[in-house]
Amino acid sequence: MVISRRRFISRSQHMLFSGAVAAHAPFVLPGFKSRPAPSDQINVALIGCNNRGFHVLQQHLKVEGVNCVAMCDIDRNVLEKRSSELQEKSLPKPTLYEDFRDLLEQKDIDAVIVGTPDHWHCLPMIYACEMGKDVYVEKPLANSIEECNLMVKATRKYNRIVQVGQQQRSSEVWQGVMDFLKKGDLGTVQKVDIWGNFNYGLGPVKQPDGEAPEGVNYDLFLGPAPARPFNGARFHGTWRFFWDYGGGLMTDWGVHLLDMALWARDLKRPPDKVVAQGYQYDLSDRSRETHDVMTALFSYGNYLIQWEHNAGKQVGPYDRNYGVAFIGENGTLVADRGKWEVFPEWDGAKKENKMEKMGPVKGQHGHEKHPANFLECIKSRNEPACTIEEGRAVAVAAHMANIALRSGALNLEWDESKNRFSNSKMANKFVVPDYRKPWSLPKL
Ligand SMILES: NC(=O)c1ccc[n+]([C@@H]2O[C@H](COP(=O)([O-])OP(=O)(O)OC[C@H]3O[C@@H](n4cnc5c(N)ncnc54)[C@H](O)[C@@H]3O)[C@@H](O)[C@H]2O)c1
Structure with missing residues (x-):
């Protein structure tokens, strides 16, 4: 069991305002389901409340019977x-915690939303599964390949419903794209071009190291990441440009958009080669480690x-700053979150287009439907719209690209059966993260 009773007691001094320690029932055994399967009411809890996590929570709360x-959060503010x-909004005050391990002891929680930075997805998600809770975990699934592998194992071992926050899998637009591709009118698609050009990708303006703000448990923010002085540029929102916590645009947007190429072929594994x-x-005023161009x-x-x-x-191709172009024999289908359209190829012999020009076809994005799908699956115990294997496949792909650069290997071959690169010792050093003590990767 990852959370020992002794560690739980020693941690309780860190609890913020819950006042719930005494109310906790005795410690539960591994795999114990703390509540009967939810029927009408679903009690959710949020870990990591600043931005995306709170947005996702609000989507959950739109559904009747969700509390x-x-x-x-490690930041009391x-x-x-x-x-x-x-x-x-006249909703009841939830019990508040600083340490997610204490939150996971609360027995009336059916499901947990993990909205922490990427380096803090793996442990809360796996501990939640162990405690018999279902999990909505934000993307990218985790900040390393091995963490993703363990999260798949935990989902299946503890038989939990886990929705990965790749909400495009619940969007009308992308569902329309997949339906159209499956009809086959585009002919064979052997190449998919994807781009993501974002101003915010430059990262934050440089700041000096300093004291963590009042109310922030900085040690708990770092968690398994290496110890270092507090720096505001590496904190809320902009942690994603530092390897200890995230993977830059490659993982931030990469997992959303690459996922569409995997979905089109129903691929649930990382690529063979990257x-x-x-x-x-050359920007001396910016602070970031991830790549500006890639x-x-x-x-x-x-x-x-x-x-x-x-x-x-x-700005970018097809007048979109980000998008996906499925290049088929008869035409190219171009999509973003708001619309998709088809540009036909020209048949030189017949002097006509090989297919009809189509679109733009517009539709709803999946921000609301993805949490709703998770809640339905909690009740039905069906697989959610983005399964843990799908979340892993694309997260591992994105990490492989970053590892190709960080290791200097540039050209990598992946052996899925061995969970390692077959052509680079340097790259293999990035597969399993080196957790800062006392944190350790769960043994599953
Ligand atoms: N699906 C999407 O479209 C989408 C969009 C944005 C962000 N995200 C993902 O959501 C996650 C959060 O991103 P964000 O932009 O909200 O980041 P953020 O920095 O704004 O918020 C993260 C919050 O987590 C808290 N936190 C950090 N460590 C914690 C811990 N150990 N326990 C509890 N709380 C902790 C921070 O204090 C902060 O409040 C990331 O994984 C990101 O990739 C997904």
Whole structure:
């Protein structure tokens, strides 16, 4: 069992305002289901409340019978602000925690939303599964390949419903794209071009190291990541540009968009090969470790996916700053979150288009439907719209591209049966993260 009774007791001094320690029932055994399967009411809890986590919680609360019974954040300022916002909507005050392990002891919680930075997805998600709770975990699934592997194991071992926060899997637009591709009018698609050009990709403005703000448990923010002085540039929101906590645009947007190429072929595994190149602009005022510009090629046999991003840019091909182009024999289907359209190929012999021009076809995004799908699956015990295997496949792909650059290997081959690269010792050093003590990867 990961959470020992002794550790639980020693931790209780860190509990913030829950006042719930005494109310906790005796410690539960591994795999014990703390509540009967939910029927009408579903009690959810949120871990990581600042931005996305709170947005996802609000989507959950739109569904009848869903209650927020607990919230956790290492930043008391965020926690209190979000709790007050719920009460302003006349919702009951949830129990508030600083340490997610304490939250997971609360027995009336059916499901947990993990909205923490990427380096903090794995342990809360796996511990929650152990405690018999279902989990909505934000994307990318985790910040390393091995964490993703363990999260798949935990889901299946503890038989939990786990929805990965790749909400495009619940969107009308992308469902329309998949339906159209399956009809086959485009002919064979062997190449998918994907791009993501975002101003925010440049990362934060440089700041000096300093003291963590009042109310922040900085040691708990770092968790398994290496110890270092507090720096505001590496904190809320902008942690994603530092390898200890995230993977830059490659993982931030990469997992959403690459996932569409995998969905089109129903691929649930990482690619066989990845080639990548990338650089940073010469910007002395910015603080970031991830790559400003990057191109990666992901190969699945005769199916090639090309990714490129340009930080600090906001225009791109087909007049879109981000998008996916499925290049078929008869035409190219181009999609973003709001619409999709088809550009036909020209048949030189027949002097006509090979297919009809189509679109733009518009539709709803999946921000609301994805949490709703999770809640339905909690009741039905069916597989959710984005399964843990799908979340792992694309997260591992994105990490492989970053690892190709960080290791200097540039050109990597993946052996799925051995869970390692077959052609680079340097790259294999990135597969299993080196957790800072006392944190350790669960043994499953
Ligand atoms: N699906 C999407 O479209 C989408 C969009 C944005 C972000 N995300 C994902 O959501 C996650 C959060 O991103 P964000 O933009 O909200 O980041 P953020 O920095 O704004 O918020 C993260 C919150 O987690 C808290 N936190 C950090 N460590 C914690 C811990 N150990 N326990 C409890 N709380 C902790 C922080 O204090 C902060 O309040 C990331 O994984 C990100 O990739 C997904």
